Amino acid sequence: MKLAIEFSGSFPRDEAVSNLHSLRKSGDIDERTFLEKIIAKELKLVGSLDSLGFSLFTDGMLWADDILNPVASLSGAEAGGLVRFFDNNFFVRAPIVKKEISFIEGNALEAYAKFLKAFPEERRAKLKAPIPGPVTLVHFSQNSHYSSHAELLNAWGKKFLIPLVEKLKSMGFSSFEVHEPSIVSKAISQELKEEGGKLLGEIFDSFSGNRFLLMTYFSASLVDAKHLSYAIRENSILGIDLFTPSGWRLVKSLSEKWASRIYLGSLNSRSPIPERSSKLRGWVERAEELGFSEVFMGNNAPMDFVPPRWAMGKLRKLSRSVLSKKR
Amino acid sequence: MKEIELPILPISVIGSYPKPKWLREAIRARAEGKIDEAHMEEAYNDAVSSVVREQELLGVDIPSDGEMRREEMVEYFAERIEGFKFFGKVRVWGNNYFRKPGIVGPLKWRGPMTVEEFKFLRSVSTSPAVKVPITGPYTIADWSYIIYYKSKEEATFEIAKIINRELKALEEAGANFVQVDEPALTTHPEEMEWAVEAINEAVRGLNIKVGLHVCYSDYRILKPYYDKLKVSQFALEFANRGFSDLEVIRGLNVELGFGVVDVHNRFVESPEAVEAAILKVLNYVKPECLYINPDCGLKLLPRKIAREKLRSIKIGTERVRKKLNEKGIIKTYLKSEVNCS
Numbered sequence: 001m002k003l004a005i006e007f008s009g010s011f012p013r014d015e016a017v018s019n020l021h022s023l024r025k026s027g028d029i030d031e032r033t034f035l036e037k038i039i040a041k042e043l044k045l046v047g048s049l050d051s052l053g054f055s056l057f058t059d060g061m062l063w064a065d066d067i068l069n070p071v072a073s074l075s076g077a078e079a080g081g082l083v084r085f086f087d088n089n090f091f092v093r094a095p096i097v098k099k100e101i102s103f104i105e106g107n108a109l110e111a112y113a114k115f116l117k118a119f120p121e122e123r124r125a126k127l128k129a130p131i132p133g134p135v136t137l138v139h140f141s142q143n144s145h146y147s148s149h150a151e152l153l154n155a156w157g158k159k160f161l162i163p164l165v166e167k168l169k170s171m172g173f174s175s176f177e178v179h180e181p182s183i184v185s186k187a188i189s190q191e192l193k194e195e196g197g198k199l200l201g202e203i204f205d206s207f208s209g210n211r212f213l214l215m216t217y218f219s220a221s222l223v224d225a226k227h228l229s230y231a232i233r234e235n236s237i238l239g240i241d242l243f244t245p246s247g248w249r250l251v252k253s254l255s256e257k258w259a260s261r262i263y264l265g266s267l268n269s270r271s272p273i274p275e276r277s278s279k280l281r282g283w284v285e286r287a288e289e290l291g292f293s294e295v296f297m298g299n300n301a302p303m304d305f306v307p308p309r310w311a312m313g314k315l316r317k318l319s320r321s322v323l324s325k326k327r
Numbered sequence: 328m329k330e331i332e333l334p335i336l337p338i339s340v341i342g343s344y345p346k347p348k349w350l351r352e353a354i355r356a357r358a359e360g361k362i363d364e365a366h367m368e369e370a371y372n373d374a375v376s377s378v379v380r381e382q383e384l385l386g387v388d389i390p391s392d393g394e395m396r397r398e399e400m401v402e403y404f405a406e407r408i409e410g411f412k413f414f415g416k417v418r419v420w421g422n423n424y425f426r427k428p429g430i431v432g433p434l435k436w437r438g439p440m441t442v443e444e445f446k447f448l449r450s451v452s453t454s455p456a457v458k459v460p461i462t463g464p465y466t467i468a469d470w471s472y473i474i475y476y477k478s479k480e481e482a483t484f485e486i487a488k489i490i491n492r493e494l495k496a497l498e499e500a501g502a503n504f505v506q507v508d509e510p511a512l513t514t515h516p517e518e519m520e521w522a523v524e525a526i527n528e529a530v531r532g533l534n535i536k537v538g539l540h541v542c543y544s545d546y547r548i549l550k551p552y553y554d555k556l557k558v559s560q561f562a563l564e565f566a567n568r569g570f571s572d573l574e575v576i577r578g579l580n581v582e583l584g585f586g587v588v589d590v591h592n593r594f595v596e597s598p599e600a601v602e603a604a605i606l607k608v609l610n611y612v613k614p615e616c617l618y619i620n621p622d623c624g625l626k627l628l629p630r631k632i633a634r635e636k637l638r639s640i641k642i643g644t645e646r647v648r649k650k651l652n653e654k655g656i657i658k659t660y661l662k663s664e665v666n667c668s
């Protein structure tokens with residue numbers, strides 16, 4: 001069995017990064033200087049991850065407020081009011097959909113592009129571009145244009161995500177990370193989740209040479225196995241949050257549905273306390289027993305819910321705990 | 328409880344008010360050790376005097392101290408209850424943070440946390456009633472890492488006992504209106520049952536007016552618990568949702584504190600908009616059971632905008648009062664027990 005560690009989504013902002021955001025907001029630094037300085041911070045972060053043995057990582061998304069944040073500049077949907085991001089004391093801005101969704105080359109692309117360029121070419125394959133999933137986009141949209149959820153889903157998938165991935169691919173990304181917590185959320189109907197699973201499968205099929213990590217988090221239930229199974233492809237890996245009561249049951253069920261690779265959300269991003277090494281190693285064994293040929297271990301969700309020092313502590317612990325056991 | 332007369336549709340605030348710029352500078356100077364404790368205390372007192380006066384001049388019938396001494400609603404209590412430790416700053420949205428506490432040991436009440444706040448507010452306010460907001464047990468637990476206790480439920484009930492002691496200390500000091508703030512209440516619907524019990528535990532045995540503030544939440548989840556919660560007022564946010572879900576307050580058998588201006592938006596609502604909102608809600612609530620307030624704490628707004636919003640509230644409310652006065656509905660009373668069915 002192949003075992004690797006992987007960092008997903010956002011890394012919490014430290015004091016310096018937070019100051020850069022304040023300076024940009026107050027107009028004391030311009031967009032270009034902001035991005036330059038942020039990217040220097042991101043390079044430092046991924047440098048640490050790289051040396052800890054992480055095989056894949058994002059840029060830490062230090063430039064974005066949250067996973068939905070780049071959407072406004074890239075889709076023409078307006079950034080609306082604050083809405084709670086699941087059951088966390090963390091809020092995102094809802095995309096307001098008043099007209100046809102389309103992909104536009106907005107300024108968020110700059111952040112992706114500049115980071116990629118700043119990274120040594122021979123190691124670019126380790127970078128993942130994080131994007132939101134279609135069901136999550138529907139979940140958070142305030143839609144007054146499309147007449148049904150199905151239409152809205154389709155629009156987010158085909159008019160926005162496919163061209164976005166195409167663009168990011170042309171810029172040099174080969175790996176993608178789709179944040180799709182809503183596909184396991186109890187707040188979403190079974191029909192929409194099923195349609196979402198099928199749509200994700202289609203999206204993955206359109207980019208057969210690229211790797212897609214489908215990140216689900218904060219919830220898991222056996223009923224979701226069906227929707228998720230549509231997204232099991234040669235080039236996809238499903239990410240399951242092990243800190244939800246049915247996490248492992250869902251992992252087991254996916255192993256029975258022919259998933260040969262799995263991403264285990266093994267670091268609880270909602271607690272500062274590092275996971276025990278024995279627990280992390282036990283999970284590797286459990287995944288091996290289930291017959292997975294490739295296992296990726298990483299944080300279960302964006303890491304904004306713990307301060308940076310604690311987040312790094314957890315990532316270090318993961319590296320120490322499981323990489324020494326690698327065979 | 329002594330009967331206190333109020334004009335019909337009493338105007339109140341939720342709690343926080345923008346801090347004067349000089350106060351923020353003083354807080355920074357204090358953190359850097361440039362001014363001493365006594366100076367800081369004087370600055371806090373001056374700030375409270377000034378924002379209480381400001382609220383009163385703008386027509387607020389029941390002012391608060393603007394939470395001048397509090398940085399953040401959970402932080403303030405976590406700093407003062409034994410058993411908490413701070414882990415660092417965690418982002419809430421955009422570039423806004425709070426210092427996230429964790430419960431790392433048995434929780435204990437160290438002594439009054441808000442009584443001095445109340446006493447000073449009482450001494451500078453000329454209003455017959457003032458409001459003291461206090462963060463509820465569920466929100467304190469939900470926004471903290473639970474490390475020492477086995478469950479969030481266990482921690483919440485421990486905090487409820489502490490809040491209950493605090494509220495009793497406030498009552499003893501002469502407070503007549505306290506408001507439990509529970510913005511997190513509806514975030515985990517499966518926990519509502521015990522969360523409501525914990526709030527009731529926190530307000531048990533009080534003979535003063537107790538309100539409950541819940542904001543940016545799905546009120547459909549709160550609705551089944553209207554009668555179970557032992558409070559006499561629900562202060563809810565409605566401007567943020569464009570006054571669209573008013574149907575949800577049907578079945579509320581206590582008073583409504585009605586949010587008429589949005590606190591996350593710098594656009595100042597007109598007095599006409601406030602008037603229209605109040606007239607609309609009067610289709611659902613008796614005038615004797617209606618208080619008027621902003622959606623939530625005003626602290627994130629520039630002070631000038633907060634002032635203008637309160638002015639709109641006053642003018643809009645006055646217009647409705649006039650209509651009610653013509654029907655002989657002129658005053659109401661601050662009550663710890665109400666019947667609004």
Ligand SMILES: [Zn+2]
Nearest residue numbers: 510542623624
């Ligand atoms: Zn509020």
